[in-house]
Each structure stands twice: as structure tokens, then as C-alpha cells.
Amino acid sequence: MTVLTFGVGVPSSAAPGDDPVGMAQEAERLGYDFVSAVDHPTGDSPSYETTVMLTWIAARTSRIKVASRVLAVPFRRPAMVAKIAASLDVLSGGRFILGLGAGYSDQEITALGGTALSPAGKIDGLAEAIQIIRGAWTHSGYTQDGHCHGVRDLEMEPKPLRAIPVWLGTFGPRALAVTGRLADGWIPSLGYMPTEQIPAMRHRIDAAAQAAGRRPGDIRSILNLSIRIDPDAQPRPDSVTGSRRQVTGQLRDLLGLGFTGFNFILSDPDRIASMRQIAHDVLPALRVAG
Numbered sequence: 001m002t003v004l005t006f007g008v009g010v011p012s013s014a015a016p017g018d019d020p021v022g023m024a025q026e027a028e029r030l031g032y033d034f035v036s037a038v039d040h041p042t043g044d045s046p047s048y049e050t051t052v053m054l055t056w057i058a059a060r061t062s063r064i065k066v067a068s069r070v071l072a073v074p075f076r077r078p079a080m081v082a083k084i085a086a087s088l089d090v091l092s093g094g095r096f097i098l099g100l101g102a103g104y105s106d107q108e109i110t111a112l113g114g115t116a117l118s119p120a121g122k123i124d125g126l127a128e129a130i131q132i133i134r135g136a137w138t139h140s141g142y143t144q145d146g147h148c149h150g151v152r153d154l155e156m157e158p159k160p161l162r163a164i165p166v167w168l169g170t171f172g173p174r175a176l177a178v179t180g181r182l183a184d185g186w187i188p189s190l191g192y193m194p195t196e197q198i199p200a201m202r203h204r205i206d207a208a209a210q211a212a213g214r215r216p217g218d219i220r221s222i223l224n225l226s227i228r229i230d231p232d233a234q235p236r237p238d239s240v241t242g243s244r245r246q247v248t249g250q251l252r253d254l255l256g257l258g259f260t261g262f263n264f265i266l267s268d269p270d271r272i273a274s275m276r277q278i279a280h281d282v283l284p285a286l287r288v289a290g
Contacts (some may be wrong), residue, residue: 002260003260004286005261007032007036007065007067007222007225008023008024008032008035009264009265010024010035010036010057012047013046013048018099020053020057021056023271023272023275024057024061024064026176027045028061028062028063030275030279031279031283032066032279033065033264034066034097034259035057036066036069036097037053037054038065038069039069039072040105042108042112046116050071050140051088054088055091055092058091058092058095058096059091059092063095064095065095065097066095066097067098068097069095069169069187070167070168070169070187071098071099072104072105072124073103073115073129074103074109074117074125078128078133078151079132079156081100082132082136082156083131083156085164090158097164097185098164098166099168100168101126102122102170103122104122111258121170123175124146124179126168127178127181128148128150129149131144131183132150136156136158137159137164140155141154141173142154142156142219148257165184165185166182166183166184167186167187167220167222169187169224170186171182173204176201176204176208177204177208180204180207180209180210180212180219181212181214183221186219187218187222189224190223190237190239191225191239195254200256202221202257214242218275220260221258221260221261222260222262223263224263225238225239225264226264226265227239227240227241227264228268228274229242229243229274230242230268231243239267244281247281258265
């Protein structure tokens with residue numbers, strides 16, 4: 001039987017009345033496996049920096065994992081991401097999932113002082129960043145020369161106490177190949193690709209994993225999606241909506257495409273009530289199906 005994994009997206013909002021820590025604590029109480037947060041540090045809406053917020057959440061919880069969904073590589077030097085991830089994982093007792101992405105928003109990249117990159121350059125940078133991060137975690141005096149990123153004689157302690165999972169939010173052929181070659185998980189978002197293309201995308205990941213001498217089954221597939229249990233909710237390509245029975249059926253169909261779990265973005269205004277309803281009325285049926 002496949003062990004399914006269920007997470008909840010918590011807002012990075014620092015606006016009055018928003019409480020990402022309280023939401024994460026309730027997710028832990030309800031039995032979710034992880035909470036996740038996006039990485040959009042720019043903009044005029046008040047928000048927390050993702051890794052700082054996840055650290056605060058980890059300090060206020062005891063079991064639930066915390067995941068970045070996903071850190072854009074162009075925003076930070078990869079060696080510093082390695083340090084942040086190792087620190088958070090050690091402090092939390094091994095509860096961090098490092099989600100990475102190539103950085104799709106040129107506006108955000110340039111706003112933060114970075115240089116706009118070609119799509120190919122972004123994917124090359126993502127691959128090099130993962131190699132640097134893993135090198136920093138596992139080697140002393142690590143050196144890597146690359147077209148986009150490099151380090152020399154890098155010493156970084158403490159090392160993580162375990163292999164921190166690296167999940168990638170990828171879509172294009174070259175990015176999917178990087179996922180198969182280097183990642184531990186794939187976390188695409190519903191609505192960015194037609195569902196009929198998902199098996200072919202996963203096949204590309206598996207082929208790249210096999211070519212690299214890896215086992216495809218070791219790479220998890222977690223689908224990021226918006227969800228709302230409401231018979232009157234309007235269908236959207238990036239969302240699962242409908243009655244409890246309809247939502248459960250749609251999620252089962254998505255599991256049938258090879259996913260081993262979901263990250264739920266709660267579109268109901270009452271996020272806590274929605275999180276509770278999913279935990280009580282939907283997840284038990286999915287776990288039985290899994």
C-alpha cells in the first residue's frame with residue numbers, strides 16, 4: 001500500500017488577523033504531515049520571509065514537517081540556502097523539506113538585485129544550486145565551478161543529521177530531467193499543465209532518474225492544488241471543488257495519475273474550518289484508497 005502524504009499551504013501574510021503559526025498548529029493537531037509556504041519576498045502586501053516564518057512555525061510545533069514551496073534559486077546564494085536548510089533541519093529535529101524552483105518571475109528577480117535569466121539559464125542555475133547544496137551538506141572543503149554558481153573550499157558545520165529532502169516545482173522537459181537526476185520529490189501545481197500531460201511528465205522524470213542510476217520510485221510526486229468543499233463553488237483548472245463526495249472522487253482520480261500526496265491551498269475564506277473538514281471528511285477515504 002502506498003503511504004500518502006498530505007500538507008497544507010499556510011499564508012506568508014503578515015497582515016493583521018492572519019496567523020500562519022496558529023494555522024500550522026491546528027494542521028499538526030489534525031494530523032497533516034506538513035505545512036508549506038510560498039517564496040515571494042517582494043511586493044506591497046506585508047509578508048514574512050519564508051524560511052524565517054517556517055523556523056518560527058517549527059519552534060511552535062513538535063511533529064509536523066515544514067516545507068518551502070518553493071524557494072526561488074535566484075533570490076539567494078545556494079551555499080547560504082544550504083546553511084539555512086541545515087540549520088532549520090537540525091533545530092527542528094529533522095522536519096524541514098527544501099522545496100526549490102528556478103525562479104519564474106523576472107520582475108521579482110530584478111527587484112531583489114538579481115539579473116534576469118533565460119529559461120535555460122534558470123534551469124542550469126537550479127541544477128548547479130542543488131549540487132552545491134548537497135555538496136555543502138556532505139563534504140568538507142567543497143569546491144564546485146559552474147556557469148551560474150560556484151563555491152571554493154567551502155566548510156560548513158554542522159552537517160544535517162539526515163538527508164534533507166529536496167522537492168522541485170518543475171514543468172518543462174529540461175527541468176523535469178533535472179528533477180529525475182537530482183531531486184527527491186516533484187511538487188507541480190494543478191492548472192499549470194493539462195492533466196492528460198502529467199503521465200508523460202512523470203515518465204520524463206523517471207527516465208532521467210534511471211539514466212542517472214537512481215530508482216524512480218524514490219522520487220515522490222506531491223500535487224499542489226487549490227481546494228474547496230462547496231457544491232456551489234465554480235470549477236477552475238487549478239482547483240478541486242464540489243461536494244465532499246465530488247472532491248474525494250477528483251482527488252482519487254489525481255492519485256491515479258501517480259501522485260502520492262497533495263499540498264492543499266485552502267480557497268475557503270474560513271481556512272481553519274476548511275482544513276478540519278478535509279481532515280475529517282476527505283483524508284480518511286483517500287488513505288483507505290491509497
